Amino acid sequence: MSVVRVVGVVAVLGAAVLVGLALAGRHLAGAPVLLVVSTVAACLAVAALAVQPWLTRRRVGVHVRVGGIITVLVVLHVVALLVEDPDDALYSMSPDGPTRARMALIATLLLGVVTLLGVLRRRLRWSPATWRFVHGSLAALVVVLGVGHALLIQGALDGWGTPVLLTLGGLGAVGAVVRLVRVLRAPPPPGDATPPDGGRVRSGDGLRG
Amino acid sequence: MPVPAPRTRPHPVAVTAVLLLVAIIAAALWRSEESGTGARDVGGEAVPVTAAAPVPVTGATCAPTITNPGGRNNYRANAPLDVPLGRGLVITGVVRDTACRPLPGVAVQVWLQTALGSERENRTTVLTGPDGRYRVSSDPAVAQFGEPNVHVAHDVDDGWRAVFLRNVVDSEDTLATVDLTLVPSS
Numbered sequence: 260m261s262v263v264r265v266v267g268v269v270a271v272l273g274a275a276v277l278v279g280l281a282l283a284g285r286h287l288a289g290a291p292v293l294l295v296v297s298t299v300a301a302c303l304a305v306a307a308l309a310v311q312p313w314l315t316r317r318r319v320g321v322h323v324r325v326g327g328i329i330t331v332l333v334v335l336h337v338v339a340l341l342v343e344d345p346d347d348a349l350y351s352m353s354p355d356g357p358t359r360a361r362m363a364l365i366a367t368l369l370l371g372v373v374t375l376l377g378v379l380r381r382r383l384r385w386s387p388a389t390w391r392f393v394h395g396s397l398a399a400l401v402v403v404l405g406v407g408h409a410l411l412i413q414g415a416l417d418g419w420g421t422p423v424l425l426t427l428g429g430l431g432a433v434g435a436v437v438r439l440v441r442v443l444r445a446p447p448p449p450g451d452a453t454p455p456d457g458g459r460v461r462s463g464d465g466l467r468g
Numbered sequence: 469m470p471v472p473a474p475r476t477r478p479h480p481v482a483v484t485a486v487l488l489l490v491a492i493i494a495a496a497l498w499r500s501e502e503s504g505t506g507a508r509d510v511g512g513e514a515v516p517v518t519a520a521a522p523v524p525v526t527g528a529t530c531a532p533t534i535t536n537p538g539g540r541n542n543y544r545a546n547a548p549l550d551v552p553l554g555r556g557l558v559i560t561g562v563v564r565d566t567a568c569r570p571l572p573g574v575a576v577q578v579w580l581q582t583a584l585g586s587e588r589e590n591r592t593t594v595l596t597g598p599d600g601r602y603r604v605s606s607d608p609a610v611a612q613f614g615e616p617n618v619h620v621a622h623d624v625d626d627g628w629r630a631v632f633l634r635n636v637v638d639s640e641d642t643l644a645t646v647d648l649t650l651v652p653s654s
Contacts, residue, residue: 285583286611340613346541347587347613355505355537358497359614365493385479392478396486400493412614413639443478 266313266430273427274306280423281415297339298415304332305409308402309427312395312434323377330374333367333405359411366404373397391442399435402428503615503636506536510618510644511637514558530568530649539632542587545623547577551592554584554607557637559618561647562600565628570600571650575624580617582607587619609637609644620646629653 281287281298307329314322341348351360376383376394383390406428409416416424501507559578563571579591584607596602609616616639621632628650637644 291586344542344586344613347538350504350538350541351613353537356500357504357507357615358500358502360504361497361500365496385482386476388476389478389482393482393486397489400490404493412611413616414611414614 263310263313263316263318266310266434269430270306270310270427273309273423274303276423277302277305277416277420277427280418280420284415284417286415286417291343293339293343297336297343300332300335300339301409302416304329304336305406305424305427307332308405309430309434312398312402312431312438315395315438326374326377330370333370337367359408362404362411363408366401366408369397369401369404373401388443392439395435395439395442399432399439402431402435406431503617504536504538504634506534507538507617508635509637510635510646511641512643512645513641514643528568530564530566532566532651533631533633533647533649535630535632536634538634539619539621541619541634542579543577543619543621543623543632544579544588544591547579547591547593549593549595553578553580553590553592553604554582555605556608557582557606557642557644559604559606559620559644559646561602561620561645563596563602563622563648563650564600566649566651568649570596570598571628572596572598572600574600574602574622574626574628574650576602576648577619577621577623578604578606579619580606581610581612583610587612593624608639609641610639616641618644618646620648622648622650625653627653 278299281302282295287295287298307325311322311325311329314325337348350356352364356364373394376390376397380390380394385393406424409424410421410428503509559580561576563574563576565571574596575593576596577591577593579587581587582590584590590606592604594602594604609618615636617634617636619632619634621630622628623630623632629652631648631650633646633648635644635646
């Protein structure tokens with residue numbers, strides 16, 4: 260079984276455990292539907308973040324689709340909180356919010372940038388190395404800050420949720436770093452060569468991760 | 469003769485920008501307060517006998533309490549008087565003026581999330597006693613937006629300026645102590 264499949268299985272199991280813990284726990288018992296939706300969306304997003312960096316090598320199409328799903332899940336998570344409890348949600352997103360909320364805010368903004376970089380890759384006309392470095396670095400920050408935010412939150416994922424979050428976050432962070440190092444160290448494939456221009460502009464840039 | 473494909477490196481500007489961004493994020497997190505700006509951990513364990521309010525020293529001054537960020541979150545005016553909020557956590561404190569004299573008969577509103585309900589439903593108003601102390605018995609606080617917190621406010625226009633506080637506790641805490649020092653509203 261390939262590494263990607265192993266990571267995928269772990270991510271699916273992790274998502275199932277997180278969602279199960281959240282739904283079975285005391286914290287969401289009798290909670291408003293929007294809070295439940297927000298929590299489940301966050302659990303699924305964490306699991307998807309774990310597998311996402313591992314899809315960049317040979318499964319770029321899946322990587323793009325999973326990236327879109329993560330963005331939708333995070334938007335759902337935030338919007339549900341905003342509708343359910345605007346006072347606390349806006350406070351959390353303000354400069355006075357607690358550290359865990361600041362991590363989430365930065366991760367969300369970076370996720371938006373990472374998604375935009377993916378959408379605008381061809382138009383940006385950056386060299387592959389530059390694009391991959393920026394996209395991969397920011398994605399690694401999204402994983403670290405997003406999962407760190409989940410770890411600091413008290414509530415639905417306390418207890419057994421912590422090691423599961425650590426496992427999923429570790430997989431995502433290691434995957435992002437490994438991929439980043441591999442991309443930076445490897446010479447570009449034939450036809451993907453960029454003149455030694457300092458990595459500014461290249462032509463014919465394909466959608467490779 | 470084939471020319472070996474040149475290696476490319478990320479543009480130095482991109483590398484610098486990412487490193488700068490990482491430094492800015494680290495600084496932003498380092499400068500943030502764990503529970504939010506101005507939020508104190510006011511929790512602890514209840515003692516069997518409630519301590520009497522300290523006798524003010526002549527000429528002493530107490531720093532006025534200032535509304536902290538998030539203090540008004542989920543505030544609703546006109547909370548009913550002496551609503552039972554459960555057992556397990558006592559929220560108490562002394563209300564004083566800036567000369568450190570206790571203020572009797574002053575309204576204090578308390579609201580928090582417990583197993584009984586969210587911050588929006590779970591609230592009561594109590595009056596301070598002759599020694600300026602108020603006391604609310606509640607079910608233990610439950611995490612609200614990632615951390616259990618307790619709101620205490622003086623919100624009635626009775627000659628003393630309104631003040632709204634959001635402080636944090638642990639879910640196992642049995643006591644939360646929040647003193648207020650009020651300033652005249654005129």
